[in-house]
Amino acid sequence: MRAFDYATASTVDDALKLARPGSAFLAGGTTLVDLMKLDVLTPDRVIDVNSLPLKGIRLHAGGLRIGALERMSDVAAHPVVRAVHPMISKALLLSASGQLRNMASIGGNLMQRTRCDYFRDVTSACNKRRPGSGCPALTGVNRGHAILGTSDSCVATHASDVAVAFVALGAQVVLRGKDGGRTVALEDFYLLPGSTPDRENVLGPGELIAEVVVPVLPWARHSTYLKIRDRQSYEFALTSVAAAVDVKRGVVQDVRLAAGGVGTKPWRLRAVEEALKGGVxxxxxxxxxxxxxxxxxxxxxxxxxxxxLLKRSIVRALLDAAGVR
Amino acid sequence: MIGQPVDRVDGRIKVTGAAPYAADTKIPGVAYGYLITSTIGKGSVTAMDTDAALASPGVLAVYTPFNPLKLFAYVQEQNDERFPPLQDREVRFFGQAIGFVVAETWEQARDAAGLVTATYQQQPPVTEFPGRTVRKFEEVEEVVGTQDLGDITFTASYTTPFQHHCAMEPHATVATWNGDHLTVYTVSQGALLVQRRLSETLGIDPAKIHVLSPHVGGGFGGKWGNWAQVPLACAAARALGRPVKAVLTREQVFAMAGHRPMTKQTLTMTCTADGKLTSIVNDGVTSRGLGGNWSESVANWTLTTYASPNIRVTKMIVPLNLGAATVMRAPGEANGSFALESAMDELAGQLGIDPVEMRLRNYATLVPNTGKPWSSKHLDECYRIGAEEFGWAKRPKKVRATVDGDWLVGTGMATATYGAGRGQASVKVRLHPDGTASVSGTAADLGTGQYTVFAILAADELGLPVSRVRPELGDSTSPAAANAGGSTSTGTNGPAVQLAAKAVQTELITLAVTNPRSPFHGKDPASVVYRDGSVSSGGVTMSFGTLLTTCDVGGVEAVGTSPRLVDPEHGYRSFGAHFCEVRVHRLTGEPRVTRWLSVCDAGTIVNAKAARSQIQGAVVMGIGQALLEATEVDHATGRFANANLASYLVPVHADIPKIDVRFLDRPDPLVSGLGAKGIGELGIVGVAGAIANAVHHATGVRVRDLPITLDKLL
Structure with a gap:
C-alpha cells in the first residue's frame, strides 16, 4: 500500500470537487482497500463518500430506487426489495460473506473489480491494470474466466452477482458528475474489454453512481438467482443465472434472463428470452x-x-423460477 | 477421567483473544521486517537497486544477496528450506526470498520493499509433470510371493494436485537478543525444531536460544519447518541490536512456506475371480520443490493396507522450480489412500463384490510387507460397526440408482490407516503450594488439544480436577517432549506425563518424611500414601498445597522420561473406516457431501471430545482434498496463480454435513501403558477415496483426478 491523502465529503458536489485524476471514492472499501493493499490500485487521494446523502430504498412510480450508499445487507433484508424483487435480495445474499455485505455499498458493488488472479497480482502482466502489457490468462490458469464478450486483450469476468440481477431486470444507474446528472441502463454502463480492458464502464472522470433504479415487473416475483460454484458459500460464481419468468396456463408469456461468471460484463441473454416466449x-x-x-x-x-454449465444453469434456474418440475 | 469428554483447557483464552500468538508479541523498540521475493521462477539475481528503499522513511536496513546477513548452511535435511535465505544469487522458484527490509513500522518496511528493483538472468521454470529431469526409481520396495497371479487385471492412474496448508495464522517470528542470548517468539510445531535450525544457521550454542511458541494457529505440517522469516528476523535483530518482527503475507506463505506436492499413482492389481488380491503394483510419482529437500512417499500406503502375496511400490521424484514441498495432513497417506481406495472400489465393482466385502476378503491379518503381527488391529470391527450404523446393507448395487428430486445420491466407503508408535519424551510435573500442579514439555498445541491431554493425564494420575492442573507447552527450556507431527504427540507424550505425575508423588512423600516441619516427619515412606491430592499416614491427611506451605517449600517437581518404543516384532498402525453419502445435481453437477460416519480404532482415547473434533477436522480437510483444494501453477512464470484464500478453496461450513465419529476405544497393549495410538491424521486418510467412490455410485462417473469438481461430472 502506498501513502495517500484522505479526504471526506458530505455533499455530492464536494465529493466531485475533491475528485481529480488519480483519486478514488471510498464507500465500504471492500474492493478498494483490498486492492490498495495488493498495490493493484494506488490512488494518491481517497475520498470518503460515506456521508453523502445517497441512501434510501423507495418505491416510486418509476421503479424501485436504491441509493448507491445502501449496504448490501440492508438492501437484501429490505422488505420492499424482498417483496418487489426477491431476485435482488437472493443475489445479494449469495454474495461475499456477512461481514463484507455489512460493509459493501450497492454502488461499490457495481464498481467492484474482476477477481482475475493475474489482475490482482502486480508481478503479472495485465492489460486491464497495465495497458499493453499482455494477458497471461489467455494461456495461463483460466478455469474461472469468461467465455462471452472476451477479446484478445482480456478474458476477465465481471464479479458482481447483484449486477446480474439488475441487468436481467433492466435496471438503470443514475450518475452524477461535475456537469450534472445522467441516467444509463446498467447493461450499457459496462463496456466490453475490446482492446481497452482498462476502461470498464462509461463513468467519466470524477463521476459517481448516485442511485440504481429498477423497473417494477409484477410477474418478476416469480424469479430466482442461481449461483453455481465449487463450494457452497463465499466464492465467486462459476456461472450464475438471474431468471424471472411469467407463465400463464403453462406457456411462457415473458421472461428476463441474465448470466454471471461467464461474461466480461453481466450478460443479458436476450436470444434465450426470445426463444422462450410463447413456449410451453x-x-x-x-x-x-x-x-x-x-x-x-x-x-x-x-x-x-x-x-x-451455462446452458444447464439456465435450465435449472428457469425450472426454479417457473416452479416447473 | 481418561476417555471422558473434557472441554479444552485453553478454549476460553483462545476465544477471548487472550492467548498470545507469535505475531501478538509486543516488545518495546521492535523493528519490522518485510521480505522481498523473486518475480521469476528460475535463474539468478544479477543486481538489486536498494537506493530508493534505503532513502525511504524509517528504513533501518535492506539485506539482499549482495548485502546479506550471514547465515550458515543448514546441516540437517529437514522438510523445510534447503538453503538459508539471501546466501546466494540463484533463484530456484517464484516467490523465493531475495531481500529483507527492516524499518521502524511494518508499513514503512512494506513500502520500501516495493521500491527495491531486481535484475534477473531468467530461465524457463519447470513446474509440471513430466519434467525432463525425472529421476527414475529413486526407491523401490517389494514383496514377492510365489502364488499364481490369477485372471483378473485392473490398472488405472490417479493424480492429486499441489495443495497448501492454509492455517489461519500466518508465519510470524519475533526475535530479540540479550547479549549473546536469543529469545524467539515464533510459530512452530516443535520449539526444539526451531532451536536446532537456528543453532545451525546462526552458529550459536542451542543453549543460548530460547524458543517460545505457546499457541499456534493451525499447522497441518506447514509449521514443522522453519521458513525464511525465522533466520532473517533473528539475524537482523542481531545485526541491528533491536528486536525484529517478521510476518509472511498470505501470498508469501503460499510461495515459500511449503506445499503438498503433486502426485500420480499408477496402480496395477491382479486378483482371483472371488476378489482375492494376488499382486499390487503402485508406481508413484511425486514432485520435489527445488527450494527444499522433501518428497512424498505416495505409493507406500499400498505396502501396509491389504494382504497380497506380491506388492511392489516405486517412487519417482520430479524436481520442480517451486518452493519446498513439505509434510501436509497425512503426507503420503492422504494421497496414497485416494488411489488405492478408489482402485479397490473399481475392482470390486468390476467383480460385482460389495466394497466392504472386498476389503474383508483382502484383510491384512499380518503386516503385508513384513509378515509380522500387528500390535493390535480391529479394523474388521470398524467395517462391521460402520456398515451397520450407516445402513450399508440397503445400498443399491447399481450405480446411478438413487434420485432425490434433482439430486443423484450415492454412498461410498474407504479404509483409513495411519502409522502409530512412540518416541522418546520427557515431561515435568511440579506441585505448587497453592494446590495446583503444572505439567510442562516442549510439545506444541496447534489447536489439536495437546494442552488438554497433558491436563487430563496429569489430573488423572494425581487425582486432581483438571482445573487444578496447568499445562505449559511450546517452551524450549522445558523437558524435551514430542513435536506435533505424525500424529504422535499423545502416544509419545502421554506416557511421559503419567510417569512424571507418578514420580512427583514420590518426591512429595520424600519431602513429607524428611522435612522437619512436616507432620509426617520421620515416618517410614512406605507408610505414607498419596491419594487425590493429599498425603496420608496414621490417620493424618494433608493436602499437598498445605504440606508445601507448612514445610515452607516452594514446590516439588519430577521429570518423567518415556523411552522410544523399539519393537521390531510388530507393526503399529491406527485404523478406521469411513462411510459417506454424496449428492450430485443432475443438471449442474455440483458434488455435495451430505452424510458422514467414521469408525476409528486408535487405541485408548484420552479426551473423547477433542478426539472427536480431531477426526471431524480431519474429515473436513479430506472433503477439501476431495472436492476443492488445488493450487494452480502459472507455468509461464512458475507462480502459484491462486495464492490467496479467495481463489484457493478450503471448505466452508455449508460444505460440511454432520460428521458422526465412533471410537472403538480399545487400548493397544503394546504401544504403551496408556495404550493410545494417535488420531490426528488418521481421519483424513481414505476420505477422498470414500467420496470418489460415492460420487461414482451416485453418477456412474469415476473421477481419478483430484479435486472432484463439477466440470468433471457434467
Whole structure:
C-alpha cells in the first residue's frame, strides 16, 4: 500500500470537487482497500463518500430506487426489495460473506473489480491494470474466466452477482458528475474489454453512481438467482443465472434472463428470452432455448465446461423460477 | 477421567483473544521486517537497486544477496528450506526470498520493499509433470510371493494436485537478543525444531536460544519447518541490536512456506475371480520443490493396507522450480489412500463384490510387507460397526440408482490407516503450594488439544480436577517432549506425563518424611500414601498445597522420561473406516457431501471430545482434498496463480454435513501403558477415496483426478 491523502465529503458536489485524476471514492472499501493493499490500485487521494446523502430504498412510480450508499445487507433484508424483487435480495445474499455485505455499498458493488488472479497480482502482466502489457490468462490458469464478450486483450469476468440481477431486470444507474446528472441502463454502463480492458464502464472522470433504479415487473416475483460454484458459500460464481419468468396456463408469456461468471460484463441473454416466449414451460423448451446462450462463446483451455454449465444453469434456474418440475 | 469428554483447557483464552500468538508479541523498540521475493521462477539475481528503499522513511536496513546477513548452511535435511535465505544469487522458484527490509513500522518496511528493483538472468521454470529431469526409481520396495497371479487385471492412474496448508495464522517470528542470548517468539510445531535450525544457521550454542511458541494457529505440517522469516528476523535483530518482527503475507506463505506436492499413482492389481488380491503394483510419482529437500512417499500406503502375496511400490521424484514441498495432513497417506481406495472400489465393482466385502476378503491379518503381527488391529470391527450404523446393507448395487428430486445420491466407503508408535519424551510435573500442579514439555498445541491431554493425564494420575492442573507447552527450556507431527504427540507424550505425575508423588512423600516441619516427619515412606491430592499416614491427611506451605517449600517437581518404543516384532498402525453419502445435481453437477460416519480404532482415547473434533477436522480437510483444494501453477512464470484464500478453496461450513465419529476405544497393549495410538491424521486418510467412490455410485462417473469438481461430472 502506498501513502495517500484522505479526504471526506458530505455533499455530492464536494465529493466531485475533491475528485481529480488519480483519486478514488471510498464507500465500504471492500474492493478498494483490498486492492490498495495488493498495490493493484494506488490512488494518491481517497475520498470518503460515506456521508453523502445517497441512501434510501423507495418505491416510486418509476421503479424501485436504491441509493448507491445502501449496504448490501440492508438492501437484501429490505422488505420492499424482498417483496418487489426477491431476485435482488437472493443475489445479494449469495454474495461475499456477512461481514463484507455489512460493509459493501450497492454502488461499490457495481464498481467492484474482476477477481482475475493475474489482475490482482502486480508481478503479472495485465492489460486491464497495465495497458499493453499482455494477458497471461489467455494461456495461463483460466478455469474461472469468461467465455462471452472476451477479446484478445482480456478474458476477465465481471464479479458482481447483484449486477446480474439488475441487468436481467433492466435496471438503470443514475450518475452524477461535475456537469450534472445522467441516467444509463446498467447493461450499457459496462463496456466490453475490446482492446481497452482498462476502461470498464462509461463513468467519466470524477463521476459517481448516485442511485440504481429498477423497473417494477409484477410477474418478476416469480424469479430466482442461481449461483453455481465449487463450494457452497463465499466464492465467486462459476456461472450464475438471474431468471424471472411469467407463465400463464403453462406457456411462457415473458421472461428476463441474465448470466454471471461467464461474461466480461453481466450478460443479458436476450436470444434465450426470445426463444422462450410463447413456449410451453417444460424442461425441454428451456433446454432448447438455452442453446443460443453460448452463441459466440470463446472457451479457453480450462473453462470450456462453462458453455455446458451455462446452458444447464439456465435450465435449472428457469425450472426454479417457473416452479416447473 | 481418561476417555471422558473434557472441554479444552485453553478454549476460553483462545476465544477471548487472550492467548498470545507469535505475531501478538509486543516488545518495546521492535523493528519490522518485510521480505522481498523473486518475480521469476528460475535463474539468478544479477543486481538489486536498494537506493530508493534505503532513502525511504524509517528504513533501518535492506539485506539482499549482495548485502546479506550471514547465515550458515543448514546441516540437517529437514522438510523445510534447503538453503538459508539471501546466501546466494540463484533463484530456484517464484516467490523465493531475495531481500529483507527492516524499518521502524511494518508499513514503512512494506513500502520500501516495493521500491527495491531486481535484475534477473531468467530461465524457463519447470513446474509440471513430466519434467525432463525425472529421476527414475529413486526407491523401490517389494514383496514377492510365489502364488499364481490369477485372471483378473485392473490398472488405472490417479493424480492429486499441489495443495497448501492454509492455517489461519500466518508465519510470524519475533526475535530479540540479550547479549549473546536469543529469545524467539515464533510459530512452530516443535520449539526444539526451531532451536536446532537456528543453532545451525546462526552458529550459536542451542543453549543460548530460547524458543517460545505457546499457541499456534493451525499447522497441518506447514509449521514443522522453519521458513525464511525465522533466520532473517533473528539475524537482523542481531545485526541491528533491536528486536525484529517478521510476518509472511498470505501470498508469501503460499510461495515459500511449503506445499503438498503433486502426485500420480499408477496402480496395477491382479486378483482371483472371488476378489482375492494376488499382486499390487503402485508406481508413484511425486514432485520435489527445488527450494527444499522433501518428497512424498505416495505409493507406500499400498505396502501396509491389504494382504497380497506380491506388492511392489516405486517412487519417482520430479524436481520442480517451486518452493519446498513439505509434510501436509497425512503426507503420503492422504494421497496414497485416494488411489488405492478408489482402485479397490473399481475392482470390486468390476467383480460385482460389495466394497466392504472386498476389503474383508483382502484383510491384512499380518503386516503385508513384513509378515509380522500387528500390535493390535480391529479394523474388521470398524467395517462391521460402520456398515451397520450407516445402513450399508440397503445400498443399491447399481450405480446411478438413487434420485432425490434433482439430486443423484450415492454412498461410498474407504479404509483409513495411519502409522502409530512412540518416541522418546520427557515431561515435568511440579506441585505448587497453592494446590495446583503444572505439567510442562516442549510439545506444541496447534489447536489439536495437546494442552488438554497433558491436563487430563496429569489430573488423572494425581487425582486432581483438571482445573487444578496447568499445562505449559511450546517452551524450549522445558523437558524435551514430542513435536506435533505424525500424529504422535499423545502416544509419545502421554506416557511421559503419567510417569512424571507418578514420580512427583514420590518426591512429595520424600519431602513429607524428611522435612522437619512436616507432620509426617520421620515416618517410614512406605507408610505414607498419596491419594487425590493429599498425603496420608496414621490417620493424618494433608493436602499437598498445605504440606508445601507448612514445610515452607516452594514446590516439588519430577521429570518423567518415556523411552522410544523399539519393537521390531510388530507393526503399529491406527485404523478406521469411513462411510459417506454424496449428492450430485443432475443438471449442474455440483458434488455435495451430505452424510458422514467414521469408525476409528486408535487405541485408548484420552479426551473423547477433542478426539472427536480431531477426526471431524480431519474429515473436513479430506472433503477439501476431495472436492476443492488445488493450487494452480502459472507455468509461464512458475507462480502459484491462486495464492490467496479467495481463489484457493478450503471448505466452508455449508460444505460440511454432520460428521458422526465412533471410537472403538480399545487400548493397544503394546504401544504403551496408556495404550493410545494417535488420531490426528488418521481421519483424513481414505476420505477422498470414500467420496470418489460415492460420487461414482451416485453418477456412474469415476473421477481419478483430484479435486472432484463439477466440470468433471457434467
Amino acid at each position: 414451460a417444460v424442461e425441454r423448451t428451456f433446454a432448447d432455448a438455452a442453446e443460443s446462450a453460448v452463441d459466440g462463446a470463446r472457451p479457453l483451455a480450462h473453462n470450456a465446461f462453462k458453455t455446458s
